[in-house]
Amino acid sequence: MLEPESIGGRRGELSEALRRVRKRAGFTGERLASGTGMSQSKISKIETGKLVPSSVDVERILRVLRATPQEIEDISALAQVANTEYQNWRASLRRGLHHKQAELATLEATSSTFRYFLPAMVTGLLQTPEYARASLASLPGDHTRALMKRFARQSILYETSKDFTFLLTEQALRWPLCRPGEMSVQLERIAALSELPNVRIGVIPLDRSPVPEGPLSTFTVYDQALATVETFTGALLIRSAQDVALYAKTFRLFEENAFFDAEARDFVRQAAESFRG
Numbered sequence: 001m002l003e004p005e006s007i008g009g010r011r012g013e014l015s016e017a018l019r020r021v022r023k024r025a026g027f028t029g030e031r032l033a034s035g036t037g038m039s040q041s042k043i044s045k046i047e048t049g050k051l052v053p054s055s056v057d058v059e060r061i062l063r064v065l066r067a068t069p070q071e072i073e074d075i076s077a078l079a080q081v082a083n084t085e086y087q088n089w090r091a092s093l094r095r096g097l098h099h100k101q102a103e104l105a106t107l108e109a110t111s112s113t114f115r116y117f118l119p120a121m122v123t124g125l126l127q128t129p130e131y132a133r134a135s136l137a138s139l140p141g142d143h144t145r146a147l148m149k150r151f152a153r154q155s156i157l158y159e160t161s162k163d164f165t166f167l168l169t170e171q172a173l174r175w176p177l178c179r180p181g182e183m184s185v186q187l188e189r190i191a192a193l194s195e196l197p198n199v200r201i202g203v204i205p206l207d208r209s210p211v212p213e214g215p216l217s218t219f220t221v222y223d224q225a226l227a228t229v230e231t232f233t234g235a236l237l238i239r240s241a242q243d244v245a246l247y248a249k250t251f252r253l254f255e256e257n258a259f260f261d262a263e264a265r266d267f268v269r270q271a272a273e274s275f276r277g
Contacts (some may be wrong), residue, residue, distance in 0.1 A: 003149060005132040008015040011049060011081075011082040013048055013078055013274060014052075014053075014058075014075065014078040014079055014082045015046060015047050015048060015049040017074070017078060018039065018046060018047055018053075018058070018073050018075065020060070021062070021065050021067050021071055021075070022047070022061075022065055022256060025065040025066065025067075027064075027065060028045070029043045029044055032061065032065070033065060035064035036057075036060045036061055036064050037060075037100065038057070038060075042057070043061075043217075044155060046061075048145065050129065052082050052083060052085065052165075053079065053082075053243045054079075054239065054240075054241065055076070055079050055080065055083060055240045055242055056241055058075060058076060058079040059076070062076075063074060065172055068240065077127065079182060079240065080240040080242065080243055082244075083238065083239040083240040084236055084238050084239070084240065085236070085237040085239075086235075086236055086237075087234050087235045087236075087237065088234040089232075089233055089234045089235075090232075090233075090234065093139065093140060093141055093233065096141060096142060096145070096146075097136065097141040097145070097146035098145040098146045098148075098149050100146075101146055101149035101150050101153065102149060104153060105126070105149065105152070105153050105156075107226075108153060108156050108162075109156070111162075111222040111223050111225075111226075112161065112162050112163065112223060113162070113163045113222070113223050113224075114162065114164045114165070114220065114221070114222060115165050115167075115248065116164070116165070116166045116167065116218075116219075116220050116249045117167050117214030117215070117218065117219050117250075117251055117254055118166060118168045118172045118218055119169045119171065119172060119216075119217070119218060119221070120169070120171060120172050120215075120218065121135065121172055121175060121177065121218070122168070122172060122173075122177075122186060123166065123218075123220075124150050124153065124154075125153060125154055125157060125166075125192055126162075126166065126189065126193060126239060127150070127154075127186070128182070128186045128189050129147070129151070129183055130178050130179075130182040130185065130186070131178055131182065131183075131186040132147055132150055132151070133147065133178075134178040134182075135151050135176045135177060143165065144152050147243075152195065152218060152223070154185050157193065157196060157198075157199055158196070159198075159212055160197060161198075162198060163198050164198060164199045164200065165199075165201075165202065165251075166190075166199070166200070166201045166202070166254070167202045167204065167205070167251070167258055168190075168201070168203055169203075169204045169206075169215055170203065170204065170205045170206045170214075170267075170271070172207065173187060173190075173201075173203065173268060174270045174274075177270075179274040180276070181275070181276070182214075183272075183275045184272045184273070184275040184276045185272075187268050187269070187271050187272035187275070188268075188269065190268050191265045191268040191269050191272070194261070194264060194265055194268075195265075199263055200260060200262055200266075201260070201265075201268050201270060202255060202258030202259060202260045203252040203258055203259045203264045204257055204258045204259075205259070205267065208257055209257075211253075211254065213250055213253055213254065213255045214254060215254075217229055217230060217231065218230040219247055219250075219251075221244065221247050221248050221251055223238065223243075224244060224245070224248065225244065226239055226244060227243065227244045227247040227248075229247075253254060
């Protein structure tokens with residue numbers, strides 16, 4: 001199991017392990033750089049822990065060094081952990097809720113394809129003001145400032161150069177985070193946003209035929225470079241190419257079991273009507 005506090009230590013283990021394999025193979029840093037097509041400076045930074053190599057970089061290094069199968073297995077596992085960042089919610093709260101919104105805005109500005117899996121709640125880009133306020137109600141801090149930045153982020157949905165897919169379970173649509181009338185307005189907003197040309201909204205109903213994977217957690221895939229996974233205590237930022245690909249594959253599996261377009265809009269509007277009723 002990945003323990004958040006162990007991530008920094010694993011990065012140190014990774015740099016030490018790569019240095020050890022290079023020396024065992026009898027390579028100088030310059031020779032390894034030449035063989036991998038990396039600069040000698042990059043190799044040095046990787047081995048001193050100043051730079052965390054991607055999983056692809058690690059694979060290239062181990063191939064050139066002709067690492068043993070056991071070395072490949074052990075070091076690849078270290079690389080996966082090293083390419084995971086843990087953001088603790090308590091630390092985020094101390095910095096201020098608006099800082100998290102600024103970080104998300106930067107991530108959204110530098111990405112072009114977004115895949116959101118939402119098993120329990122509506123995500124910030126889709127939220128109405130009432131729903132957004134309710135989502136922050138239990139958290140300390142300056143809600144007004146955070147909400148202003150969250151609503152400013154929503155304008156990115158109208159940038160047609162960016163592509164969004166939101167997958168929501170029926171539970172996420174029906175979870176009563178705020179009052180019935182406010183929930184109805186929230187669901188009507190989701191249905192309206194699904195009309196945008198670059199926004200796809202899918203719904204996985206509870207009576208759908210068995211889905212092979214369970215909805216374990218909220219996650220987002222940004223392009224093919226990053227996956228974020230939310231927990232009660234914080235969030236994991238995963239950059240390992242292998243792990244990001246796994247989240248993308250899981251998203252596609254859920255996508256195959258979802259309603260889209262008019263069928264999804266009808267479902268969402270029926271849920272909105274049930275709140276009004």
